[in-house]
Structure formats: C-alpha cells, structure tokens
Amino acid sequence: MASEDENLFTERNSSNESVQVVVRCRPLSKKETEAKCSSVVKMYPSRGVIEVENPRARSENEKNKIFTYDSVYDESTSQQSIYDETVRPLIASVLEGYNGCVFAYGQTGTGKTFTMEGFDTEEGKGIIPRAFEQIWSHIDRTTGVEFLVSVRYLEIYMEEIRDLLRIKTNKTYELREVLGQGVVVVNLHSQTCQSAKDMLKAMRIGNHNRTTGTTNMNEHSSRSHAIFQIVVEMAEQRTKTFKVGKLNLIDLAGSERQSKTGATGDRLREATKINKALSSLGNVIYGLAENSAHIPYRDSKLTRLLQDSLGGNSKTIMIANIGPANFNYEETIITLRYAYRAKSIKNTPTKNEDIADGRLQGLQKEIERLKQLIMKKSQGDFDATVDDAGADADATDSDDDDDADAVEEKAKKLELGKMEVDELTKQLKNLEKQMVHGGKNIVDSVNENEVKLEQQRAEIAARKKREIEMQQKLELEEETCTELKQVFASLQQQVDFKRDKLKRLNNKLQSIRQEIRDNHEVYVKDRQEIEEANDETAMNLRKWFLIIDNFVPTEERSRLINLAQFDENLDNWVLRKEKIHINPADRPSAHNYRRPISDTALHMSQNVPKYRGENVLDLKLDMPLRTTQDYTPPAVCPQIKSIVTDVMKKEMENSRIVVKMPSHTIGRTLSSKLEQEGKYKQATKMMVDMHNYRNRPGAKSAKAAF
Numbered sequence: 001m002a003s004e005d006e007n008l009f010t011e012r013n014s015s016n017e018s019v020q021v022v023v024r025c026r027p028l029s030k031k032e033t034e035a036k037c038s039s040v041v042k043m044y045p046s047r048g049v050i051e052v053e054n055p056r057a058r059s060e061n062e063k064n065k066i067f068t069y070d071s072v073y074d075e076s077t078s079q080q081s082i083y084d085e086t087v088r089p090l091i092a093s094v095l096e097g098y099n100g101c102v103f104a105y106g107q108t109g110t111g112k113t114f115t116m117e118g119f120d121t122e123e124g125k126g127i128i129p130r131a132f133e134q135i136w137s138h139i140d141r142t143t144g145v146e147f148l149v150s151v152r153y154l155e156i157y158m159e160e161i162r163d164l165l166r167i168k169t170n171k172t173y174e175l176r177e178v179l180g181q182g183v184v185v186v187n188l189h190s191q192t193c194q195s196a197k198d199m200l201k202a203m204r205i206g207n208h209n210r211t212t213g214t215t216n217m218n219e220h221s222s223r224s225h226a227i228f229q230i231v232v233e234m235a236e237q238r239t240k241t242f243k244v245g246k247l248n249l250i251d252l253a254g255s256e257r258q259s260k261t262g263a264t265g266d267r268l269r270e271a272t273k274i275n276k277a278l279s280s281l282g283n284v285i286y287g288l289a290e291n292s293a294h295i296p297y298r299d300s301k302l303t304r305l306l307q308d309s310l311g312g313n314s315k316t317i318m319i320a321n322i323g324p325a326n327f328n329y330e331e332t333i334i335t336l337r338y339a340y341r342a343k344s345i346k347n348t349p350t351k352n353e354d355i356a357d358g359r360l361q362g363l364q365k366e367i368e369r370l371k372q373l374i375m376k377k378s379q380g381d382f383d384a385t386v387d388d389a390g391a392d393a394d395a396t397d398s399d400d401d402d403d404a405d406a407v408e409e410k411a412k413k414l415e416l417g418k419m420e421v422d423e424l425t426k427q428l429k430n431l432e433k434q435m436v437h438g439g440k441n442i443v444d445s446v447n448e449n450e451v452k453l454e455q456q457r458a459e460i461a462a463r464k465k466r467e468i469e470m471q472q473k474l475e476l477e478e479e480t481c482t483e484l485k486q487v488f489a490s491l492q493q494q495v496d497f498k499r500d501k502l503k504r505l506n507n508k509l510q511s512i513r514q515e516i517r518d519n520h521e522v523y524v525k526d527r528q529e530i531e532e533a534n535d536e537t538a539m540n541l542r543k544w545f546l547i548i549d550n551f552v553p554t555e556e557r558s559r560l561i562n563l564a565q566f567d568e569n570l571d572n573w574v575l576r577k578e579k580i581h582i583n584p585a586d587r588p589s590a591h592n593y594r595r596p597i598s599d600t601a602l603h604m605s606q607n608v609p610k611y612r613g614e615n616v617l618d619l620k621l622d623m624p625l626r627t628t629q630d631y632t633p634p635a636v637c638p639q640i641k642s643i644v645t646d647v648m649k650k651e652m653e654n655s656r657i658v659v660k661m662p663s664h665t666i667g668r669t670l671s672s673k674l675e676q677e678g679k680y681k682q683a684t685k686m687m688v689d690m691h692n693y694r695n696r697p698g699a700k701s702a703k704a705a706f
C-alpha cells in the first residue's frame with residue numbers, strides 16, 4: 001500500500017494535461033498542380049484557426065468549415081519553427097523525467113514522414129533528429145548527473161511487430177503490461193547510445209529496414225506504423241536520486257482510400273490492416289473524448305502501445321498532417337475532425353522519479369562491485385568473489401610455507417590473478433562506456449551562445465503560444481459580450497435580436513446537419529470499399545472452393561477441418577500437428593528403408609543416410625489409355641533412291657560388307673552422313689524430299705513407295 005507521503009508525492013508531480021493538437025498543411029504537390037487542383041485550406045496561425053472550403057457546397061451554410069487547434073502551421077512553416085514551438089518544450093519535460101509522445105497522423109502523402117524524419121540537410125531535418133540534438137546538448141551541459149541513453153525502433157506491419165534494429169531474428173515480439181512501465185514489447189533490442197550521432201545511426205538503420213511501397217498518392221509510402229523509443233535514465237550524483245524520461249516518436253502509416261491509391265494485391269492487404277489499426281485508434285480517441293467507461297485499447301497493437309500516450313501517464317502532441325487540394329477535401333475534413341476530438345483527451349503525466357529498478361542503478365551497482373573486486377584482487381586477494389570481502393584472506397596467510405611447490409603455486413595464482421584483473425578491468429570499462437557523464441561542454445563559449453539561443457527560441461515559442469491562447473479567448477468573450485451588451489430599447493429590438501439569434505442557431509443547425517450528411521457520405525463510401533473488398537475476397541474464396549472440391553478428397557477435407565485452428569498471434573489459420581500413433585513394428589517402409597515417424601528422425605532424414613529413404617514414395621501409377629500409334633518410317637522418292645543406291649554400293653564395295661536394308665533407312669543413314677560432313681542443306685533437302693514423296697497424293701501405304 002502506498003504511504004501518505006508517497007501519495008502526496010504523486011499528487012505533487014502529476015496533473016491533468018490535455019493532448020496538444022497541432023495541424024500542419026503541406027504545399028500542393030507537383031502532381032496536384034499538374035492536375036490543376038486548387039487549394040481549399042486557409043490557415044490563420046496567429047489564431048490557431050483553419051478554414052476549409054467545401055468544393056461541392058450547395059448552399060452558403062455548407063461552404064466553409066472552421067476548426068480551432070493549439071497551433072496551425074501552413075505550407076511556409078520551416079522544420080525549425082515547428083520543432084521549437086511545439087516539440088522543444090516536450091523534450092525538455094522528458095529530460096526532467098516525464099514520459100513524452102509525438103505522433104504524426106494523416107492521410108497518405110500529407111507529410112508525416114517529412115515532419116518526423118525530414119531530409120538529411122540542416123534545414124530539412126525533422127523532429128526525430130532535432131530531438132537527438134536537444135537531448136545531447138542537454139547532457140553536455142548538465143554537470144553532476146550520470147546518464148544512460150538507449151533507443152529502440154520498431155514497426156507494426158500487418159499487425160505484426162518487427163524490430164527495425166535487429167531485422168534478422170526469429171524472435172517473437174509480444175506486448176506485456178509491466179507495473180510502473182506501462183505496455184512494453186518483450187525481446188525488443190535496446191541500443192545504448194553515447195552521442196547524437198549514435199542515435200542518428202540507429203534511426204538510419206531502422207529507416208532502411210522499414211517497410212515502404214509505392215502508391216498513386218505517394219512514391220515512398222510508409223506501409224507500417226514506426227515507433228522510435230528513447231529512454232533517458234538520469235542519476236543525480238549529489239542527491240543520489242534517479243529519474244527516467246521516456247519518449248515515443250511515432251510516424252503512423254497514412255489512412256488511404258483504395259480508389260485513390262489504386263492499391264491492389266499486397267498493397268491492398270497492407271492498406272486494409274493500416275485502416276483497421278487507424279480506425280481502432282479513432283475509436284480509442286472517440287472513447288476518451290466522450291469519457292466512455294470502456295476504452296478499446298486492446299483492439300490493435302498500435303492502440304495498446306499508445307495506451308500511456310492517450311489518456312495515461314504521458315505528455316502527448318498529435319501532429320495532424322493535411323494536404324490543401326480540393327481533390328482531398330473529404331480526407332482533410334476527416335483528419336481535422338479526428339484531431340479536434342483528440343484535443344479533449346486528458347492525460348496525467350507523472351514524473352518518473354526514485355525508480356527502484358532502473359537499468360542505470362543496476363549498471364552503477366555492477367560498476368561499484370567490479371571496482372571493489374578489482375581492488376581486492378590487485379591487493380593480492382585472488383580468491384575474492386562477488387560477495388565475499390576477503391573471507392579467505394586469513395586462510396591464504398596461515399598457509400605460509402617455504403616449500404618450492406608452494407612458491408610455484410603462488411606465482412601461478414599471481415599470474416592468474418593478474419589475468420583476472422585485466423579481464424575485470426575490461427568489463428568495467430565496457431560498462432562505464434555505456435554511461436555518460438553530463439557536463440562535458442560546460443565551458444565552451446560557443447555552447448553558451450547556443451544555450452542562449454535555445455532559451456530565446458523557447459521564450460518566443462511560449463510567447464507565441466500565449467498569444468494564440470489569448471486571441472482564442474478574446475474571440476470567445478467577444479461573442480458572449482455582444483449578447484450581453486444588447487440593451488433592449490424596444491420590443492421591436494428584442495424581436496430583432498431574437499430573430500438574429502434564431503438565424504445564428506439555424507446556421508449552426510444547418511452546419512451540423514451538413515456534417516451529418518458528410519459523415520453519411522463518408523460512411524457510404526467506406527461501406528462501398530468494404531463491399532468491394534468483400535467481393536474480391538468472396539471471389540478468391542470461390543476459387544479455393546473450386547480447387548478443394550475437385551482436388552481434395554471428401555474424407556481428407558473433414559480431417560483437415562478438424563486440424564485447422566485460428567492462431568491469434570499470427571492472426572491466421574494454421575494446421576495443428578496431427579498426432580499419429582504408429583506401432584513401431586508397423587512403421588511404413590519405402591525402398592527397404594524404414595520411414596522415420598518421430599520428429600527428430602524426420603528432421604535428421606536430410607543428413608543421416610539411415611533415413612535417406614524418407615522422401616522416396618513407391619507409387620503404382622495407373623497407366624493412361626494409349627493415344628499414339630507406332631512409328632511408321634518415311635518413304636523415299638525414286639530420285640533419292642537412285643543416289644542412295646549408288647552411294648551405298650560404293651560404301652559396300654569399300655567395306656565389302658553386304659547389308660540388306662530398306663531404302664528409307666539407307667536414306668536416313670545417308671542424310672546423317674551428309675550432316676557429319678557439314679552438308680546440312682543437302683541433308684535437310686534429302687529428308688524433305690523423302691517425306692514429300694512418302695506423303696504424295698495417291699500413295700497407298702508407306703511400303704508402296706519402295
């Protein structure tokens with residue numbers, strides 16, 4: 001049970017905080033410009049407002065839709081500004097021991113990867129590499145603190161988790177809820193980093209391993225949700241306190257419509273899984289916004305991993321990416337509605353302080369232990385081990401003997417001891433290398449300027465944020481003030497005012513109705529797409545039924561149905577292994593070799609000669625009815641016959657052998673002789689002439705030709 005002090009501590013370090021939602025709109029793409037698309041998005045960054053014009057509006061009410069967010073960024077916003085104004089304060093919180101999360105959401109091709117990763121240039125780099133720089137410039141400036149920084153990089157592809165830093169493993173990555181840590185991925189490789197460069201390298205390796213593909217909407221479309229995790233453990237040397245900051249940087253796969261991306265085959269299957277996970281994310285956001293009793297986190301791996309970031313212990317920023325083209329109006333509105341809902345999600349970020357079982361503590365303890373051990377061994381206590389502190393020292397001393405053997409033994413021990421000390425020192429150095437001592441660049445004057453610049457940027461960002469908030473408040477108050485300020489001089493004025501109000505309310509009603517209609521249209525489109533996908537699946541199913549009906553015997557079918565079972569981890573049907581009970585005496589044999597029946601024997605059958613009959617099946621084949629005739633040799637025309645006879649005569653005279661042969665055989669012999677001599681043309685002509693003669697009209701039979 002938590003003590004009163006602990007409860008107080010938690011209360012002091014946690015408070016409710018809304019998910020911060022910002023919207024970023026990219027410029028019209030080259031393709032959109034070529035297709036003469038127009039921009040339907042207007043942004044007002046100073047007020048945090050976005051206005052989207054409906055290109056298919058039938059009335060004034062339907063025309064414009066207005067949304068308000070924490071901040072909005074138009075196409076001219078630089079990567080630096082979006083980072084400084086939105087993400088920098090969050091990373092600063094992570095370095096104080098909070099959990100943080102930034103995730104980019106939006107339709108495919110709207111700039112999520114551009115925002116999170118960016119390009120390899122100073123201006124082009126995105127949020128993730130900039131976060132590395134901020135973390136390491138903080139470490140370099142902080143004295144008296146030891147840091148342990150590690151990163152992990154995973155992707156969720158087709159509802160499967162893959163380790164992007166260790167792609168060639170056959171480990172399975174399960175999700176497990178760990179007390180005090182939230183939902184973690186078991187077996188995921190964690191890489192310790194000593195600099196921003198190390199982190200950048202890990203990011204590049206992961207990006208290289210990430211699943212991407214080409215669609216009509218984006219040449220390099222991310223086909224998976226990628227999560228880059230950074231864990232910063234901090235140990236204050238003076239106060240001996242520990243804290244841990246965890247950061248999740250997430251580039252989601254884009255939501256997409258098959259009609260627009262033109263996805264088929266693998267791309268379509270990926271899109272179905274992507275949309276399924278995103279729709280469960282939508283359900284979680286909806287549930288949290290509506291304060292539902294049940295939040296369906298367990299519906300997908302993505303929502304389980306985001307459990308802490310949405311409605312839990314984390315400071316979270318959602319970046320909604322949109323495109324400005326009229327062609328994508330509906331998708332833009334869906335993204336904006338999603339983002340608007342996320343605004344009302346409340347998190348309870350809590351500082352992760354005084355952690356009892358952090359990796360850094362373990363590392364520090366191990367380093368201390370090794371140091372002591374090395375010290376003891378260097379002082380001659382070669383029997384010292386992990387826990388005993390020289391208990392055997394007396395025993396070694398009491399055995400004081402001048403015997404030559406004993407001296408030799410001692411020398412050996414000394415040598416061994418030295419080797420052990422070297423080995424332990426190596427281990428110690430390796431462990432120490434993992435930890436980073438803060439405050440390396442504290443006296444650097446360039447660094448001081450950098451710090452000042454950073455502080456100024458943070459101040460400007462905070463001021464801008466305050467301005468937006470004040471502007472939004474002002475607008476709201478102005479609206480209510482105009483109502484209150486109305487002094488009803490006459491009944492007519494009152495009537496006019498009420499009419500105005502009614503008109504405004506009517507407008508609101510119309511816009512809500514329009515929203516319902518829009519939603520219905522989206523719903524109908526979604527349904528159509530699902531139906532199309534269903535039709536395709538049904539077609540495939542019919543094909544498989546046809547194959548099964550014609551090629552799988554009925555009794556075999558029921559056996560297979562019994563063996564089939566659904567594997568939730570693989571999200572697919574698998575065939576259970578059938579237990580075959582065979583009496584060893586009745587073991588089947590093939591080609592006089594006993595066929596193996598145990599798993600080991602089956603496995604070994606590849607290499608061990610004893611089992612080489614394994615794959616030999618002795619089948620009696622049903623021979624098909626004969627559909628061919630015996631070969632009838634071709635007839636030879638008289639002209640050739642005469643030549644043949646002349647040549648044969650000569651041959652026979654030379655060899656003095658008399659052979660009685662039919663003329664067609666002689667013809668063939670001659671033809672092959674001509675071929676041997678390289679007279680291919682003559683040989684072919686001879687065969688053709690023979691064939692034509694034999695098949696001449698009116699020929700009675702092959703033999704009649706001769």
Ligand SMILES: Nc1ncnc2c1ncn2[C@@H]1O[C@H](COP(=O)(O)OP(=O)(O)OP(=O)(O)O)[C@@H](O)[C@H]1O
Pocket residue numbers: 025026027029075106107108109110111112113114115218220221222223252253254255321
């Ligand atoms: N703010 C921006 N300024 C200029 N170009 C941009 C911007 N945002 C995106 N782009 C360009 O748009 C294209 C698509 O961007 P990106 O690949 O980041 O989209 P995405 O949302 O990650 O797509 P997907 O979901 O398919 O992976 C890229 O060529 C990118 O350079």
